[in-house]
Amino acid sequence: DGGITQSPKYLFRKEGQNVTLSCEQNLNHDAMYWYRQDPGQGLRLIYYSQIVNDFQKGDIAEGYSVSREKKESFPLTVTSAQKNPTAFYLCASTRGSGRSSYNEQFFGPGTRLTVL
Amino acid sequence: QKEVEQDPGPLSVPEGAIVSLNCTYSNSAFQYFMWYRQYSRKGPELLMYTYSSGNKEDGRFTAQVDKSSKYISLFIRDSQPSDSATYLCAAAYSGAGSYQLTFGKGTKLSVIP
Numbered sequence: 001d002g003g004i005t006q007s008p009k010y011l012f013r014k015e016g017q018n019v020t021l022s023c024e025q026n027l028n029h030d031a032m033y034w035y036r037q038d039p040g041q042g043l044r045l046i047y048y049s050q051i052v053n054d055f056q057k058g059d060i061a062e063g064y065s066v067s068r069e070k071k072e073s074f075p076l077t078v079t080s081a082q083k084n085p086t087a088f089y090l091c092a093s094t095r096g097s098g099r100s101s102y103n104e105q106f107f108g109p110g111t112r113l114t115v116l
Numbered sequence: 117q118k119e120v121e122q123d124p125g126p127l128s129v130p131e132g133a134i135v136s137l138n139c140t141y142s143n144s145a146f147q148y149f150m151w152y153r154q155y156s157r158k159g160p161e162l163l164m165y166t167y168s169s170g171n172k173e174d175g176r177f178t179a180q181v182d183k184s185s186k187y188i189s190l191f192i193r194d195s196q197p198s199d200s201a202t203y204l205c206a207a208a209y210s211g212a213g214s215y216q217l218t219f220g221k222g223t224k225l226s227v228i229p
Contacts, residue, residue: 004159033216040124042204042221043160058216090159105217107152107159 002027004108006091011113013078013085021076021111023091032074033092033105036060043090049074078113086115119143120207122220131229135192139205139220142186146207146218149181151190154202154222163203164190195227 004025013019025032031050035043045058049068063082068074074093078085089111094103122139129135137151148167152160164179166172172179180189188205205220 006159040221042122043217043219045216048216088157092159104162104165107161109159110157112157 004091004093004106006089006108006111008111009109011111013113013115015115016080018077018079019113021078021089021091021113023074023076023108025072025074025091025093025106025108027093027095027106028071029093029095029106030071031094031103032068033094034058034064034066034074034076035090035092037088037090037110046076046089085113088112119146119218120205120220122205122223124221124223126224126226128226128228129195131195131197131227133195133227135190135195135199135225135227137190137192137203137205137223137225139188140186141188141207141218143207143209143218144186145209148208149179149188150206150208150217151177151179151188152204152206152219154204156201160204197227197229200226 007022033048034046037043044060046064047055047058047066049055052068052071055066055068065077091108092105094105120141151164153163154160166179166181169181169183176193178191202222202224204222206217208217
């Protein structure tokens with residue numbers, strides 16, 4: 001089955017620690033995205049990548065970092081610089097870069113990060 | 117002002133009712149309008165997508181876009197308890213940059229049996 005997998009489902013972090021959230025897709029999609037979801041806030045874009053070895057900051061990139069070494073993988077690192085990291089993190093992908101037409105954005109199941 | 121505004125609810129209706137969910141947007145460049153459904157602790161899934169103005173129907177669901185008033189609606193007929201979820205509206209445009217979605221905050225719907 002094609003889809004997006006995120007791991008782990010739940011993650012606990014102590015203050016001051018960096019943690020990395022995994023996102024893998026086997027849809028052969030070009031673009032991948034990371035969102036953060038807080039209660040009552042909707043989805044906010046953290047980073048996105050249109051092609052391998054290239055990525056851009058979204059609206060709330062401070063305290064986060066990403067890499068895109070392979071087409072199917074887009075890990076997100078939550079660093080100790082992120083002041084309020086407790087949230088639900090969602091990874092998504094689209095078939096094309098979206099420059100010329102609509103491309104459905106598919107979402108993974110999410111990772112819930114809690115800072116202790 | 118947020119580019120896509122959505123009343124977060126919560127909204128509670130009896131089974132069989134017609135549900136109306138609404139969003140407004142401020143960016144005239146938006147061309148694509150989506151409704152996502154998100155069950156608790158799950159990732160969103162695309163429910164409906166429309167391009168420009170007009171209506172689109174899929175079973176019990178109807179999506180409506182009025183670009184003149186910058187208004188997006190989702191209607192659910194004969195609502196079922198399985199429709200209980202958070203509904204997120206989203207808008208996007210494509211251009212020189214990448215394709216990005218701007219989401220509303222989501223409306224939590226409960227359909228009571």
